[in-house]
Amino acid sequence: MQRIEWNTFKKPAPDDSVSHMVKSILLNANKYALGAWYDLDRKYKADSSGYLDLKSVSTDNEYRYRLPAGMAFGLAISIKTGIYDPSVTGVGTQEAKVKTVQLLSSVAYDHISNSTRKTWGGDWQAAHWAYYSGYAAWLLWEDLDLLSKQNIQRMIISEADHLLTRPVLYYKDIQGKSIFPGDSKIEENNWNAELLYLAAVMMPDHKSQSKWMQKAISYMISAVAMPSDLANEKVLHGKEVKLWLNGYNVEDPGIVVNHHIIHPLYNALSSVVNAPIVFSLVNKPTPEAARFNFDKIYNSLINTRFDVPKYEQPGGTMYIPGSQEVYYPQGSDWGKQIFDSYANMDIAAWKYGLDGGQVYNGRYWATLHLLPIMVQQRRFDDGHTYSGKEENSYYGREAAISTRMASAWMTIWMQSQRPAKYQNFLLK
Numbered sequence: 001m002q003r004i005e006w007n008t009f010k011k012p013a014p015d016d017s018v019s020h021m022v023k024s025i026l027l028n029a030n031k032y033a034l035g036a037w038y039d040l041d042r043k044y045k046a047d048s049s050g051y052l053d054l055k056s057v058s059t060d061n062e063y064r065y066r067l068p069a070g071m072a073f074g075l076a077i078s079i080k081t082g083i084y085d086p087s088v089t090g091v092g093t094q095e096a097k098v099k100t101v102q103l104l105s106s107v108a109y110d111h112i113s114n115s116t117r118k119t120w121g122g123d124w125q126a127a128h129w130a131y132y133s134g135y136a137a138w139l140l141w142e143d144l145d146l147l148s149k150q151n152i153q154r155m156i157i158s159e160a161d162h163l164l165t166r167p168v169l170y171y172k173d174i175q176g177k178s179i180f181p182g183d184s185k186i187e188e189n190n191w192n193a194e195l196l197y198l199a200a201v202m203m204p205d206h207k208s209q210s211k212w213m214q215k216a217i218s219y220m221i222s223a224v225a226m227p228s229d230l231a232n233e234k235v236l237h238g239k240e241v242k243l244w245l246n247g248y249n250v251e252d253p254g255i256v257v258n259h260h261i262i263h264p265l266y267n268a269l270s271s272v273v274n275a276p277i278v279f280s281l282v283n284k285p286t287p288e289a290a291r292f293n294f295d296k297i298y299n300s301l302i303n304t305r306f307d308v309p310k311y312e313q314p315g316g317t318m319y320i321p322g323s324q325e326v327y328y329p330q331g332s333d334w335g336k337q338i339f340d341s342y343a344n345m346d347i348a349a350w351k352y353g354l355d356g357g358q359v360y361n362g363r364y365w366a367t368l369h370l371l372p373i374m375v376q377q378r379r380f381d382d383g384h385t386y387s388g389k390e391e392n393s394y395y396g397r398e399a400a401i402s403t404r405m406a407s408a409w410m411t412i413w414m415q416s417q418r419p420a421k422y423q424n425f426l427l428k
Contacts, residue, residue, distance in 0.1 A: 001153070002204050003141065004281050006080070009417045013083065018347065018363060019412050021370040023083050024377075025340075026405040030078050031089040031383030032398060033071040034096055042068075044102075049117065052106035057395070061120040062129075065107050067399040069132040072103040074402030076136035081413045089383075100136070101143055107133040108151040113158035121155075122162050125188075127195035130159040132403060134195070135278070138202055153203070160199035160212050163192050168222045170247025171257070174230055179247065182260030186249045189223035190272055192216075197287070201278050210428040217289045217427065218244060220272055224293040226252045236289050238426045250293070254300025261330035262306070264318040267297050268341040273348040276420030277410045285423035295354045298345060302358055302365075321360055324372045337376070337391035340404040343369040347408045351415045366408075373401070 013019065038044055047053040056064035078084040079097055086092050091099075107129065108114060112121030120126060137144060137152045144152070169185035172178055196216035200209050217237050225241070225248040232241035250256055256266040275290035301318045306329035308315040318327050319342075328336060343366050349355040350362025376385045385401050386392045394400060414420070 001141075001149075002202055002282050004138065008283075011417050013081065014412050014416050018366050018370065019409075021367075021374060022343075022347070022405055022409050022412060025370065025373050025385075025401070026074060026078055026409050027083070027085055027088040028377045028383040029071075029074050029385070029398070029402040029405060030084065030096070031091075032385075033075060033383075033402060034089055034091045034099060036382040036384065037071065037398060038099060046102075049109065049115075051109045052102055054106055054110060054118065061123050062125055063395060064118065065110070065120055065129040066125070066132075067396045068103040069107050069129045069136070070396065070399035070403040072100045072107075073132040073136040074406040075100040076104075076139045077406040077410055080139045081409065083409070097140065097143055101140060101148070104133050104137045104140070105144065105148040105151065108137070108148065108155045111151070111155040111158065113154040114151045121158055125191070127159050127163060128191040130155050131191060131195040131198055134202070135198055135274075138198075156195070156199050156202065157206070157208075160196050161208060163196055164208070164211055164215055166192075168218055168246070169249075170222065170225075170245075171249045172227075173247040174245070176227065182257060184249045184256050184258045184266065186223045186256055186266060187258070187269055189219045189249065193219035193223065193272060194274060197275060197290075198278055201282060201284065213287075214427050217287055220275075220287070220289040221245070221292055222247075222249065223272075224250055224297060226250045226254070226293065226296070228252050229293075236292065236424060237287065241292075250297060253304060254293070254296040254298070255304060256297070259333050261328075261333070262311075263330075263332070264301060264326055264328060265332065265334060265338060265341055267301050267318075268345040273344060273411060274407055276352060276422075277407075277414045280414050280418045280420050283418065285421045285425065288422050288424035291352065291354060291422060294349070294352075295356050298349045298354060298362075299356050299358065301342075302360065319360075319365060324368050334394055335390065335392045337372070337386070338397075339369040339372050340401050340408075343373065344404040344408045344411075347411050351411050352420060373405075 044052045054064050084093055110118050112119040134156045170179055171184040193216045196212045200212040221244045225245050227248055229241050234241050258266040272290045276286040279286040311329040316327055346362045346366035355362040384398050386397050
């Protein structure tokens with residue numbers, strides 16, 4: 001098990017305006033997680049097992065496990081990077097830590113590799129939940145008891161080994177024929193990659209470590225591959241890009257089609273923004289594949305034009321200079337008041353130098369997209385963000401704020417501590 005040497009991170013946290021906004025939003029999300037959400041919405045209590053009964057409004061495991069994993073992720077990051085503030089949340093640091101550990105331990109306990117009660121594992125999206133809960137548990141490793149550590153490891157290993165048996169998915173094949181019409185697999189491939197590289201980094205001596213890393217890189221490259229990449233001879237991790245691929249998931253020059261529409265949110269939702277953090281935490285180089293085509297997908301938000309009458313009024317680019325709003329060429333089924341996904345990607349583009357020297361750079365866009373989130377949160381005393389599904393129709397919208405702002409903060413914090421080093425290394 002690879003431990004994080006926290007005593008090596010000695011530099012002060014960044015003190016600029018973007019950092020302050022991200023911290024403020026994340027701390028409000030922490031406040032909501034520990035208060036109204038935990039006690040009133042979820043009404044979490046331990047059952048006879050000693051673990052929380054992770055209740056859900058649905059039989060779908062996504063709501064039962066993704067939400068606590070996401071809230072715990074945001075809490076763990078605030079606590080371990082030293083920004084957690086009881087004066088904002090109203091909950092002492094030790095109590096916050098206890099609740100976070102309870103959430104993580106309960107998610108892991110319910111995994112099929114550990115128990116036979118409300119079990120999950122191998123579900124569509126299960127890698128996503130295992131990633132957030134496993135990553136957060138890794139940050140708080142010294143605060144977990146032995147059984148919880150074992151449960152976390154078994155959960156991660158089970159999901160990583162399961163992914164070794166699963167095919168890499170493509171929206172279209174090499175002839176351009178739709179495999180999943182209107183449904184890019186950029187998001188699935190990227191969350192599968194996240195779980196696999198987390199497993200490989202956390203457990204470098206595991207017998208499957210090299211297989212996990214190879215499959216992670218395969219998912220990373222395929223997730224963001226475009227038609228032009230089917231002839232791309234650039235060598236990534238010992239093999240030409242075109243040889244990694246059996247199709248593509250993004251249309252040139254960086255357009256993502258999901259839910260049967262051109263969907264800007266999936267440009268932002270699906271990038272591997274967390275990879276440099278996970279590798280840098282243990283002073284390892286980040287795979288070059290983790291930034292493959294990031295610049296193209298990001299710059300498409302800024303530069304690709306959509307003209308009426310083919311697309312919805314008023315036309316133009318998805319990012320609008322001088323405006324907090326985002327233009328959706330074919331509408332949005334999730335709502336148009338979602339800004340955290342964009343801010344997270346903006347900050348990664350800025351901090352990793354992937355904004356391509358644009359006149360309007362990642363920091364510029366991050367500022368625009370963070371401001372409306374702060375305005376949204378000021379409407380409520382309990383720390384939550386959205387007024388309802390008319391602003392964001394996803395049921396787990398508050399947990400999503402927690403994950404994306406925690407990710408954005410970790411990008412900022414880690415780049416100030418130990419800047420990421422990308423490396424096009426050969427696989428074992």
